Amino acid sequence: MSVAMAVGWGQAYARDKLRLGTEGAYPPFNFIEPNGAVSGFDVEIGLALCKKMDVDCEVVTQDWDGIIPGLQARKYDFIVASMSITDERKEQVAFTDPYYRSGFALVAPKDSDIVDVSPEALAGKVIGAQAGTTQGNYAAQIFTQSDVKLYPSQEEVNLDLLNGRLDLQVSDYLPMLDWVNNSRQGACCKFIGKPVTDPAFVGDGIAIALRKEDEDLRNKMNEALKAIRSDGTYAAISNKYFHTDIFTFE
CATH class of the missing domain: 3.40.190.10 (Periplasmic binding protein-like II)
Structure with a gap:
């Protein structure tokens, strides 16, 4: 991680690695390969954001019914697991801008x-x-x-x-x-x-969930999301899984 990035996030994120939480049981968005690796659209988008933010990320899996409690218990730092933005969830977590929309x-x-x-x-x-x-x-x-x-x-x-x-x-x-x-x-x-x-x-789309106090990280992720949209990274990942760009799906 660069010094500038660590300073921008504040003391809470002045470390070498962030942890990406996902379910691992929702293909093609997140799933576990036979060799134990965690893969899928969500995972690749999350890791692309990490790369854009110049930080290493470790992928952590968690059953869906405990995924928000796991975030609050600091088992991981953000959730990329095809989570819909809803008013009920907004009472518990903060969301980035949507990274795709669905039905x-x-x-x-x-x-x-x-x-x-x-x-x-x-x-x-x-x-x-x-x-x-x-x-x-x-x-x-x-x-x-x-x-x-x-x-x-x-x-x-x-x-x-x-x-x-x-x-x-x-x-x-x-x-x-x-x-x-x-x-x-x-x-x-x-x-x-x-x-x-x-x-x-x-809801209002599918977004990344973070702890409410991690506003600096949320802002950095929104910037990174715009960047991977503009440089073609997002479209390449989307086309790999869906043969289309799902960012504007309605």
């Missing part, structure tokens, strides 16, 4: 005859989603006449859909785009209806 997808088996995705039409259907996520909250709030099942991880939601235990699932659109189009398991399934993009549910 929710409804996904069902290919042989499903579901066409209407209104709450009334889905009454009695079994709907899955990941617990502790905005899509899980959406499913529970909207599909009150359905049997909504919440799971610890997205992988478990996918598995139950694949095995016929769910009529459909609610999930982040971009991971589902990759799962349905590029994975062997995802070939089982199809998208139903249009993505849900209402900010009341999906």
Whole structure:
């Protein structure tokens, strides 16, 4: 780390390394390779920001339901884990500017005859989603006449859909785009209806979370995000995973 950068961050960050927290179970955004390395879009964006800020970063994984408590307990210094900006989360953490925007997808088996995705039409259907996520909250709030099942991880939601235990699932659109189009398991399934993009549910975008007191680091990350957008680094990472630039996805 350069002396100037250390001074700019203040005493709290006058060290050689920052710790990047992520889930490690949300491909293609964050996942663990067979060799134990943590990879994915989130991880590469986070490390690109570290490089732009001229600081080494260590990647730390944490289960989703404990990811904000882990930040507050100083297990890591910032979270890059496809976290939506919501009013509830803003009470606990500070967010950078969004680094991408997304929506929710409804996904069902290919042989499903579901066409209407209104709450009334889905009454009695079994709907899955990941617990502790905005899509899980959406499913529970909207599909009150359905049997909504919440799971610890997205992988478990996918598995139950694949095995016929769910009529459909609610999930982040971009991971589902990759799962349905590029994975062997995802070939089982199809998208139903249009993505849900209402900010009341999906929030104001996907951003990096930090402790509220770390305002200097937040500002540095916002500067670095603008820099990787302007120099082509962001687009290169996005194209690697999605064959498109997802920064302006709506």
